Amino acid sequence: MISGPQVPSLFTSLTNADIGPGITVSRSGRKFSNYPPGLDANNTNNGSNDKYTVAELIGNNTERAYPSAEINSPPGGSINYSTYPASGANYQNYLIGVQSVVLDPLDRLWILDTGRALTPNSTLVPASYGGPKLVCVDLSTDAVVKTIIFPSTVAYADSYLNDVRFDLRSQLTESGQGVAYITDSSTEGRNGIVVVDLGSGESWRHLDGAAEVRSNRGFVASVWGEPTYYIPGPGQPLTYLPFGADGITLGADGNDLYWTSFGSRTLYSLSTERLLDRSLHSVSDGMETDTNGFVYAGNMEQNAISFFNPNNASSTLFVRDSTINWVDTMSTGADGYLYFTVNQLSFSAAFCPGTDRRVRPFVLMRAKLPGNGTRVSVQ
Numbered sequence: 001m002i003s004g005p006q007v008p009s010l011f012t013s014l015t016n017a018d019i020g021p022g023i024t025v026s027r028s029g030r031k032f033s034n035y036p037p038g039l040d041a042n043n044t045n046n047g048s049n050d051k052y053t054v055a056e057l058i059g060n061n062t063e064r065a066y067p068s069a070e071i072n073s074p075p076g077g078s079i080n081y082s083t084y085p086a087s088g089a090n091y092q093n094y095l096i097g098v099q100s101v102v103l104d105p106l107d108r109l110w111i112l113d114t115g116r117a118l119t120p121n122s123t124l125v126p127a128s129y130g131g132p133k134l135v136c137v138d139l140s141t142d143a144v145v146k147t148i149i150f151p152s153t154v155a156y157a158d159s160y161l162n163d164v165r166f167d168l169r170s171q172l173t174e175s176g177q178g179v180a181y182i183t184d185s186s187t188e189g190r191n192g193i194v195v196v197d198l199g200s201g202e203s204w205r206h207l208d209g210a211a212e213v214r215s216n217r218g219f220v221a222s223v224w225g226e227p228t229y230y231i232p233g234p235g236q237p238l239t240y241l242p243f244g245a246d247g248i249t250l251g252a253d254g255n256d257l258y259w260t261s262f263g264s265r266t267l268y269s270l271s272t273e274r275l276l277d278r279s280l281h282s283v284s285d286g287m288e289t290d291t292n293g294f295v296y297a298g299n300m301e302q303n304a305i306s307f308f309n310p311n312n313a314s315s316t317l318f319v320r321d322s323t324i325n326w327v328d329t330m331s332t333g334a335d336g337y338l339y340f341t342v343n344q345l346s347f348s349a350a351f352c353p354g355t356d357r358r359v360r361p362f363v364l365m366r367a368k369l370p371g372n373g374t375r376v377s378v379q
Helices: 272-276
Strands: 009-014 022-025 031-034 054-057 063-065 098-103 109-113 133-138 143-149 161-167 179-184 192-197 203-206 221-223 226-228 245-250 256-261 267-271 287-289 295-299 304-309 314-320 327-332 337-342 362-368
Touching: 022 337, 031 098, 098 327, 109 161, 161 245, 179 245, 179 272, 192 245, 192 272, 245 295, 256 272, 256 287, 267 272, 287 327, 295 327, 314 362
Parallel strands: 022 098, 022 327, 098 161, 245 287
Antiparallel strands: 009 362, 022 031, 031 054, 054 063, 098 109, 109 133, 133 143, 161 179, 179 192, 192 203, 221 226, 245 256, 256 267, 287 295, 295 304, 304 314, 327 337, 337 362
16 A cells, blocks of 8 residues: 655666666566667667677676677667668667567566667667567576567568567467567657567557557656757757657556557557457557556656556556656566666757756666565466
8 A cells, every 4th residue: 555655766877878768677686778779879889899788787887788798789880871861780680779678477588679779960760671679588598599570561660669568378379479569659650559479470560650659749748847849850940749659568467558658648558359459450658567457657747656556547656756757668576676767868969959968877766566566477
């Protein structure tokens, strides 16, 4: 039972790159983060080993490229400048622009690669086939055991695959290996939900371009009392927040999928039965669920994280602190804590014309889940 919002504790600092939104925690307590080159040009791998898009956090203020420095170092870097315009590198066996790292119910680490990166002048290049993919790593060996490449009809060149959740129940697909659900939050507007058969590797889209997965026209959020606008690219004027379907999580029983569009204050849900059907039908960032069935969502306008209780349709503040602003990917740990990052994205140059007002270090926080809540395992 919660009497009021608690104050989260600082867990560690994220030291390597400029924006590290992703966080996931294994059952044994191993922690992994990622640094998306699609959000900050300083995160872009330049072919050397001193930058990486996925890291394992080791103790306080220490990390290493994961699962290896090599896979984080595509030959020639993340961007292919031999094309015009420049495009994301098309390597299937290297990480290009990872947006999320998430552990599944079997404690396998899945890496969601957008295949996109920013140039030094902050132009987001389109993806090339082979770049957008879902990569599975076995934590016992730290080795890649599966790579699923998305076809260009599922991950468009202008898609931005954002977050992913897993349901490993064998009855869901003929392969018996479960499915993944992914949001496409592209600012270019072709938003949707991507579904992946983890056994066959087949993938398909639903709600493609529907209003429920797009941002609300004219949407303006306020962070720390300041209105937040967006700069689409070099020399372009300010606009409203155009990010579509972003935060995503499964209900505790796996029968409903919840998501939000970042440029919206509405929480949506849909039966997973409909999403598994391949026939045609039609401000929060990170989301997560615990065994209470609560749906946690970032609440940056109130420096907080809130949770939705589907049993009574209520929304309650969970944690609140003046240091919280843009909360991204969350992870419920087996230790009964909710882990989340604060990446200050709304104060980066993409939102503040010509000025980067982020204050380092970027931090990883955690807060005790209510009612002995813990990590959901749908399998």
